[in-house]
Amino acid sequence: MRTRWIEIMVGFFMVLGILALLGLALNVSGLKLSDRHGDYTVHARFENIGGLTSRAKVTLSGVQIGQVKSIKIDTQRLVALVSLDIYSEIDYLSIDSSAKILTAGLLGEQYIGISVGFEDDNLKDGDYIDDTQSALVLEDLIGKFLFNKVSN
Amino acid sequence: MLNQFALLGRSVLDRLAGIGRSGGVVWQSLVAKPAPFVMFPLLLKQIYFIGVLSLVIIIVSGLFIGMVLGLQGYTILVDYGSEQAVGQMVALSLVRELAPVVTALLFAGRAGSALTAEIGLMKATEQLSSLEMIGVDPLRRIVAPRLWAGFISMPILAIIFAMVGIWGGALVSVEWLGIFEGSFWSNMQNSVSFTGDVLNGVIKAVVFGIVVTWIAVFQGYDCVPTSEGISQATTRTVVYSSLAVLALDFILTALMFGDL
Numbered sequence: 585m586r587t588r589w590i591e592i593m594v595g596f597f598m599v600l601g602i603l604a605l606l607g608l609a610l611n612v613s614g615l616k617l618s619d620r621h622g623d624y625t626v627h628a629r630f631e632n633i634g635g636l637t638s639r640a641k642v643t644l645s646g647v648q649i650g651q652v653k654s655i656k657i658d659t660q661r662l663v664a665l666v667s668l669d670i671y672s673e674i675d676y677l678s679i680d681s682s683a684k685i686l687t688a689g690l691l692g693e694q695y696i697g698i699s700v701g702f703e704d705d706n707l708k709d710g711d712y713i714d715d716t717q718s719a720l721v722l723e724d725l726i727g728k729f730l731f732n733k734v735s736n
Numbered sequence: 737m738l739n740q741f742a743l744l745g746r747s748v749l750d751r752l753a754g755i756g757r758s759g760g761v762v763w764q765s766l767v768a769k770p771a772p773f774v775m776f777p778l779l780l781k782q783i784y785f786i787g788v789l790s791l792v793i794i795i796v797s798g799l800f801i802g803m804v805l806g807l808q809g810y811t812i813l814v815d816y817g818s819e820q821a822v823g824q825m826v827a828l829s830l831v832r833e834l835a836p837v838v839t840a841l842l843f844a845g846r847a848g849s850a851l852t853a854e855i856g857l858m859k860a861t862e863q864l865s866s867l868e869m870i871g872v873d874p875l876r877r878i879v880a881p882r883l884w885a886g887f888i889s890m891p892i893l894a895i896i897f898a899m900v901g902i903w904g905g906a907l908v909s910v911e912w913l914g915i916f917e918g919s920f921w922s923n924m925q926n927s928v929s930f931t932g933d934v935l936n937g938v939i940k941a942v943v944f945g946i947v948v949t950w951i952a953v954f955q956g957y958d959c960v961p962t963s964e965g966i967s968q969a970t971t972r973t974v975v976y977s978s979l980a981v982l983a984l985d986f987i988l989t990a991l992m993f994g995d996l
Contacts, residue, residue, distance in 0.1 A: 590784040597788045601892030604899035608934045612827050614925025
């Protein structure tokens with residue numbers, strides 16, 4: 585009877601540990617069990633990406649539709665080349681869509697906002713977004729402001 | 737003058753010999769010929785004593801530490817108007833640091849000292865020698881199940897500690913202080929990464945479990961077989977394992993999060 589009780593309690597202990605790990609994984613770190621397949625990649629060139637990092641959000645009207653896959657330098661044009669993973673069910677982004685680097689809140693993380701254009705053709709895997717707007721860099725902004733002050 | 741040098745040299749040699757003996761004890765008990773049918777019930781019993789009976793202290797202290805973190809985080813962050821970040825603060829500090837370290841310290845006090853005292857008393861009452869006389873290897877029969885039970889229990893206890901602590905933090909900040917529940921959890925989920933934070937915390941807990949159990953078992957096995965010797969060995973277990981845990985924690989943190 586004593587042995588049986590020990591076995592039951594150890595089993596309970598193990599289950600509790602596994603449940604807690606699952607809780608940490610799903611509830612705390614927001615891990616998704618279903619790995620997304622069939623995402624497609626589009627690229628965008630930016631003059632300046634500011635503090636954008638890989639795995640940052642890609643949004644359409646504030647709704648997440650993908651994430652930043654990688655950030656490299658385009659060696660021909662010497663600007664930043666950002667690859668975006670877009671969820672495969674978002675297949676209605678027109679080819680003249682524009683991408684902006686935005687900031688969540690005053691000090692928040694940076695993410696990419698997509699605005700849809702008017703063309704009938706849609707972006708496909710490997711396409712480039714031509715119309716881009718760089719990140720707002722505070723130093724540039726202050727510099728412009730001071731320059732305007734002086735010239736006025 | 738020369739005597740002083742001799743004293744110093746002898747104490748260093750003694751320590752080195754102790755490390756070597758402890759390595760030998762662990763190695764011989766872990767690589768011993770596996771006998772699953774004998775070993776498994778013994779292992780279960782030890783997991784019960786080391787892990788299950790430590791659950792209460794782990795859950796209660798985890799709950800209170802999480803609640804304190806929630807309360808302190810709220811009072812600091814509310815000045816900056818960013819009290820939603822309290823979930824992120826509670827989760828990151830628990831998962832990365834507090835859960836493995838505090839669990840290891842409690843584990844050393846609750847289970848490690850008991851292991852040392854038990855094995856030490858077995859040695860003092862010559863139970864270990866009697867086992868050897870009847871042809872049973874005490875390392876396999878006594879030491880190995882306790883080592884494995886410590887290695888297995890400690891990470892599980894740390895995971896439970898983290899989860900209970902985060903739940904306690906949520907209890908204080910969401911239920912009592914009125915932070916919006918959605919932003920509490922979503923802030924947390926955005927900032928905690930599974931591989932970067934949760935898995936690294938579990939790796940820390942595994943390392944601490946190995947170190948604490950190793951120290952506890954060896955101190956018991958190697959103690960002077962008198963009542964005074966057992967009491968000294970028990971003290972040494974708690975002191976050495978606490979120091980080892982804190983020092984190792986710094987090294988592991990520097991390796992994992994310090995971008996070295």
